[in-house]
Amino acid sequence: xxxxxxxxxxxxxxxxxxxxxxxxxxxxxxxxxxxxxxxxxxxxxxxxxxxxxxxxxxxxxxxxxxxxxxxxxxxxxxxxxxxxxxxxxxxxxxxxxxxxxxxxxxxxxxxxxxxxxxxxxxxxxxxxxxxxxxxxxxxxxxxxxxxxxxxxxxxxxxxxxxxxxxxxxxxxxxxxxxxxxxxxxxxxxxxxxxxxxxxxxxxxxxxxxxxxxxxxxxxxxxxxxxxxxxxxxxxxxxxxxxxxxxxxxxxxxxxxxxxxxxxxxxxxxxxxxxxxxxxxxxxxxxxxxxxxxxxxxxxxxxxxxxxxx
Amino acid sequence: xxxxxxxxxxxxxxxxxxxxxxxxxxxxxxxxxxxxxxxxxxxxxxxxxxxxxxxxxxxxxxxxxxxxxxxxxxxxxxxxxxxxxxxxxxxxxxxxxxxxxxxxxxxxxxxxxxxxxxxxxxxxxxxxxxxxxxxxxxxxxxxxxxxxxxxxxxxxxxxxxxxxxxxxxxxxxxxxxxxxxxxxxxxxxxxxxxxxxxxxxxxxxxxxxxxxxxxxxxxxxxxxxxxxxxxxxxxxxxxxxxxxxxxxxx
Ligand SMILES: Cc1cc2nc3c(=O)[nH]c(=O)nc-3n(C[C@H](O)[C@H](O)[C@H](O)COP(=O)(O)OP(=O)(O)OC[C@H]3O[C@@H](n4cnc5c(N)ncnc54)[C@H](O)[C@@H]3O)c2cc1C
Ligand SMILES: Nc1ncnc2c1ncn2[C@@H]1O[C@H](COP(=O)(O)O)[C@@H](O)[C@H]1O
Numbered sequence: 001x002x003x004x005x006x007x008x009x010x011x012x013x014x015x016x017x018x019x020x021x022x023x024x025x026x027x028x029x030x031x032x033x034x035x036x037x038x039x040x041x042x043x044x045x046x047x048x049x050x051x052x053x054x055x056x057x058x059x060x061x062x063x064x065x066x067x068x069x070x071x072x073x074x075x076x077x078x079x080x081x082x083x084x085x086x087x088x089x090x091x092x093x094x095x096x097x098x099x100x101x102x103x104x105x106x107x108x109x110x111x112x113x114x115x116x117x118x119x120x121x122x123x124x125x126x127x128x129x130x131x132x133x134x135x136x137x138x139x140x141x142x143x144x145x146x147x148x149x150x151x152x153x154x155x156x157x158x159x160x161x162x163x164x165x166x167x168x169x170x171x172x173x174x175x176x177x178x179x180x181x182x183x184x185x186x187x188x189x190x191x192x193x194x195x196x197x198x199x200x201x202x203x204x205x206x207x208x209x210x211x212x213x214x215x216x217x218x219x220x221x222x223x224x225x226x227x228x229x230x231x232x233x234x235x236x237x238x239x240x241x242x243x244x245x246x247x248x249x250x251x252x253x254x255x256x257x258x259x260x261x262x263x264x265x266x267x268x269x270x271x272x273x274x275x276x277x278x279x280x281x282x283x284x285x286x287x288x289x290x291x292x293x294x295x296x297x298x299x300x301x302x303x304x305x306x307x308x309x
Numbered sequence: 310x311x312x313x314x315x316x317x318x319x320x321x322x323x324x325x326x327x328x329x330x331x332x333x334x335x336x337x338x339x340x341x342x343x344x345x346x347x348x349x350x351x352x353x354x355x356x357x358x359x360x361x362x363x364x365x366x367x368x369x370x371x372x373x374x375x376x377x378x379x380x381x382x383x384x385x386x387x388x389x390x391x392x393x394x395x396x397x398x399x400x401x402x403x404x405x406x407x408x409x410x411x412x413x414x415x416x417x418x419x420x421x422x423x424x425x426x427x428x429x430x431x432x433x434x435x436x437x438x439x440x441x442x443x444x445x446x447x448x449x450x451x452x453x454x455x456x457x458x459x460x461x462x463x464x465x466x467x468x469x470x471x472x473x474x475x476x477x478x479x480x481x482x483x484x485x486x487x488x489x490x491x492x493x494x495x496x497x498x499x500x501x502x503x504x505x506x507x508x509x510x511x512x513x514x515x516x517x518x519x520x521x522x523x524x525x526x527x528x529x530x531x532x533x534x535x536x537x538x539x540x541x542x543x544x545x546x547x548x549x550x551x552x553x554x555x556x557x558x559x
Contacts, residue, residue: 071447093468097450100438109404109524112433127432128326132335135527175447179474238467253557274555291538294547304544
């Protein structure tokens, strides 16, 4: 048994979610190799080589892979993955983009967004917005699996000393090109990595009012999230959306402010350790899953909260 | 230009589903079924392309049970020109859907294939990308803006860090994100007109494809329930609880 883990990175740094994927690979068992595919990404390979329980790092460093275009990455992963029993990646927008292409190229199913490994061919995954958990068994020769970022604690980033091997085959499909990106400048922890998150919903009324959350976030070292309604209304950008179709988070503390608690929002945060809800409607469904509920007007409660921290 | 829109019949997003006591699956008896919300967005985008003169024909296609005809009629009422049902009782999975759609695409030769990014029942997020791999097409996934110009597709993608813009050659697979557009409602006259629009039905066998799944669902369980929490009376009490009881803030 052997697993190929596809590293998530931005050519400069390895993303912590990769450590979670390696943890899932360890739960499967067998040898673990990591593929670092990118452009000018050798520093990432050096980082990957230090991860515990990794046998080998495969470094595919070529301009064709710089922007993780699925048309170029997928054939590479499929070519290399054919030599393994498992191919794993994170269930992030990067993994979601290329991994199904890998599976189809290999002619196998993909098991998306797993939260647990029962055995090398049997996995647990949520569906129906997390309202049901399926135990799924694969009869495919190669299991292609994407892993939820909150499924496991990441393995240690240091302690290993894997060899780095260069991959020479280049796949440049010529079907797509990168034009530009607007990556949000983060002054606070990244949502999926934060241990405290404070999120605002439609009840915030405007983007300007998110300042009320910022003061608290600064004091707590928290990340700021949002409901779909707040994103759709243009209060905040899309990368802040938590939920079934946004980001899945499970911090130690999640504070939901002016969020009603629709199942699609709960799907993204109900595995948080402690949930706080601040809402002026005492019947809002968010209170059904909140450990601590405060029925209050957020415009009064938030300044008070900031002052008390 | 022809646009093909694969649409899935799913449980309505507002329904709180129940897991069957014998753990064999989710109880779907008498549950309201609809067009998957992301597929509604895909239909809307296709119809707008037609209204703008970019597209000449919009074809909706579903793979699944006979009852999918209801959802296909909805798509016709929303502005699709004709519909195709690939009828099967198999509990079909993404690779099977993608394989069946590939066989249809060989007949249809569409230029733009507009998928939803995710089905809200399966939460797979796979079918569009798999179809793109099988047909050797480029893909613009999680699209919040699409422009077709000079034989190319320009796609703005919602990614974890923010937004990414790419361009691709045609034919292309696009998968829709929530903010691509706001779907319209079907008007009564259009619902009447939809009844007369063409709907073709094929079986996977007629298309020469095997859609047997390779994943077996061993059991389905409800998620763990959270223990009931408490209501606090004031912000002071909240801060006190967080510090001294939950110990999640210093
Ligand atoms: C296919 C699909 C996918 C979806 N994906 C997601 C997703 O990923 N994430 C997501 O979040 N949603 C998602 N949704 C949307 C979801 O169904 C809800 O519409 C959304 O979560 C509602 O956001 P909200 O709670 O901010 O707004 P609302 O439901 O409008 O709630 C606003 C709340 O604010 C409270 N409030 C108002 N004013 C105040 C005040 N002054 N003080 C205190 N409280 C106040 C109100 O009492 C109310 O409870 C999805 C929907 C669909 C159909
Ligand atoms: N049975 C189906 N029939 C038609 N289209 C489908 C079907 N299943 C999935 N799709 C398409 O693939 C998208 C993603 O679905 P999924 O991969 O299941 O998350 C959906 O939004 C549809 O556009």
